[in-house]
Every structure is written in structure tokens, then in C-alpha cells.
Amino acid sequence: MREATDGVQVLERLRDARVDVVVLDLSMPMMSGLEVIKQIRKEFPLVAILVLSFHSEEQYAVRVMKAGASGYLTKGSEPEELIAALRSVSKGRKYVTGTLAERLAVEVETGTDKLPHEMLSDREYEVLCLIASGLTVQEIAEKLILSVKTVSTYRTRLVHKMKMHGTAELTRYALTHGLVD
Numbered sequence: 001m002r003e004a005t006d007g008v009q010v011l012e013r014l015r016d017a018r019v020d021v022v023v024l025d026l027s028m029p030m031m032s033g034l035e036v037i038k039q040i041r042k043e044f045p046l047v048a049i050l051v052l053s054f055h056s057e058e059q060y061a062v063r064v065m066k067a068g069a070s071g072y073l074t075k076g077s078e079p080e081e082l083i084a085a086l087r088s089v090s091k092g093r094k095y096v097t098g099t100l101a102e103r104l105a106v107e108v109e110t111g112t113d114k115l116p117h118e119m120l121s122d123r124e125y126e127v128l129c130l131i132a133s134g135l136t137v138q139e140i141a142e143k144l145i146l147s148v149k150t151v152s153t154y155r156t157r158l159v160h161k162m163k164m165h166g167t168a169e170l171t172r173y174a175l176t177h178g179l180v181d
Helices: 007-016 033-043 057-067 079-090 098-110 122-132 137-144 148-161 167-176
Strands: 021-024 048-053 071-074
Touching (some): 021 033, 033 048, 033 122, 048 079, 057 071, 057 098, 057 122, 122 137, 122 167, 148 167
């Protein structure tokens, strides 16, 4: 078992050694977990990716699965469930909890009737969640390794795309829809 401290290191480790399963956190420096998943899918299509995150399923699970993860669990999951998930994804199967299966079924069923946050890019969604969690533009820029101007542009784009009037409304929306803890 090899550990990595950030997204770039995850990819370096995968390039250096044969790996069957990656257990990945979404919150990492250098690259977001969603970016890492997409890059792993591109470079290592046969590697299974199990996301183990402190973020609730409502926040990221559907996006993670769409990005190419093999499964999603929260860090509060029981050890037995983690073992079951690892066994499943190591055999090339997907692993979803009952609640995530239901969310995915609703996603397929509803098709184009999406909520505003479901139509955002992964980066826009990430910025929305960070804004709603109370971080300043400067703090978001540092966390995502972006310029303050770029984060401000994302914020402006979010307000426009979601047809809202400012940060307070974005925050209220994110809280109402359970996008932040």
C-alpha cells in the first residue's frame, strides 16, 4: 500500500507501480479529487477508484460516479461496508449504497429536469460549495491554487448561470440543497 499527499502524487504513484485499486479522498491539494478521477480514467482505465470522503453522498457521489469512480463511501461508513466496497471494485464492479443507487436512478429518470447546481461544471460546483462554506475569494484561490481573479470570475459565472443575485443567495441555495455540511 502506498500513500500520496496530493493529486499530483497520486498520479505519479500510479505511473511508478502497478495498482489495481485506488482509495481516493476528494479533498486534496494541487488537484481536486474530481480532476484526479478523470485523469486516472484517461491514463489508467482499468484501475478501480473507490472514493472515501467526509463529504456526504448528497454533495458529491453522483458527480464522482459520472467522473468515473467505481464507488463512493463516506468516512463514517462501517468497516464492513468499506471491505465490501473494496472487494466489489477490485472485481471490476461498481459499489453504491442503497441511497446512492436511488439518487442515480432518479438522475436517469429525470434526465433534463436538473436543478441549477447539477448543470454546473465540476470546478464551478466546487467553487459554489467553498463559497457556501464561508471561505473568502482569497481563501478559495489559495485552496484551489487559482488566482483571485479566476475565482471571482467563477463566482460571477455561478450567479449568472444559477440566476441568482449574489453570494448570500448562492449560500442559501447550497445550504437548502444540502451541498455543504
